[in-house]
Amino acid sequence: MTPDAFLSLLHRHWPITLAALDDGRRARFGDALNDLAAAGNGKAVERALRTLRMQLRALPPTHPVARELSGTVRYAGVPRAVIVDRVMLGALLDVFADPPPGPGELRRAAHERLWETPALGPADLGRDAVRDPAAAGLIRLSHPGLADRYPRFQFAPGTARPLSVVCRVNHTLMAGKDPWGAADWWLGRNRWLAGIPAELLGAVPDEDLAQAALELVGGP
Structure with a gap:
């Protein structure tokens, strides 16, 4: 899965993903998003994406993001000259500042x-x-x-x-x-x-x- 495909997956299911993370994982997720926004090379991007995925391990197996990332769907790594969709990343950073949606x-x-x-x-x-x-x-x-x-x-x-x-x-x-x-x-x-x-x-x-x-x- 490419970085942009990963971000697109998060963007489609962002409210329910954010709500499914506890406070600690949500904070680490936010830090990793900021690291990704500041990353300037392949290795930095790879580290940030790896941290994001680690926080998502807490999602229940029935969660749509967990389903896409599990089983045969594997993160394929990041090429050195990877380009991350900054518009979509910015959208994620914007909504991250809002409180997670409630159960209703x-x-x-x-x-x-x-x-x-x-x-x-x-x-x-x-x-x-x-x-x-x-x-x-x-x-x-x-x-x-x-x-x-x-x-x-x-x-x-x-x-x-x-x-x-x-x-x-x-x-x-x-x-x-x-x-x-x-x-x-x-x-x-x-x-x-x-x-x-x-x-x-x-x-x-x-x-x-x-x-x-x-x-x-x-x-x-």
């Missing part, structure tokens, strides 16, 4: 991101769907003032028939109690699968998807 802000941001995924509404389920989507183990995302949404990946292409493996995995993920968390698992990069589970439906064996979900919850 993080929850709203995560919900808005997941709400945008292609989905079916209650009227779209029709005859193909079971009478009670919740009982079937489907993820139902509720939004104040709007109709419920059922993420599209849960259904066979072109139909409203639930995929059995999705219902099985949703049961493992306790989607009935935490539909947003289950949706985030399906739509985020998974280290065990080296991909995004929702995009791997039909491309990898169903047992691999089921096992990846069990790995998350600590099952056998």
Whole structure:
């Protein structure tokens, strides 16, 4: 991963990354950002980036930044004449001065991101769907003032028939109690699968998807 790709990854997920760091790591992260801004050669850039990555080791494995940096995604090192995107770095330094977002802000941001995924509404389920989507183990995302949404990946292409493996995995993920968390698992990069589970439906064996979900919850 190049330095600019690393900064871009941080920029996309900055609020939830900052909020996930404790005070000590957040302070060291800020120092490393300033070191990176002042770095004038490849070695100094490499040291600053290495420090940034060290602080990110505390992120939970389900965090989108942690998923991108773990598994097969490795930092490839820095060439001697590396050029860091100073505009993006400056943007990170600017927002770093603000207090981290609170739990409510993080929850709203995560919900808005997941709400945008292609989905079916209650009227779209029709005859193909079971009478009670919740009982079937489907993820139902509720939004104040709007109709419920059922993420599209849960259904066979072109139909409203639930995929059995999705219902099985949703049961493992306790989607009935935490539909947003289950949706985030399906739509985020998974280290065990080296991909995004929702995009791997039909491309990898169903047992691999089921096992990846069990790995998350600590099952056998």
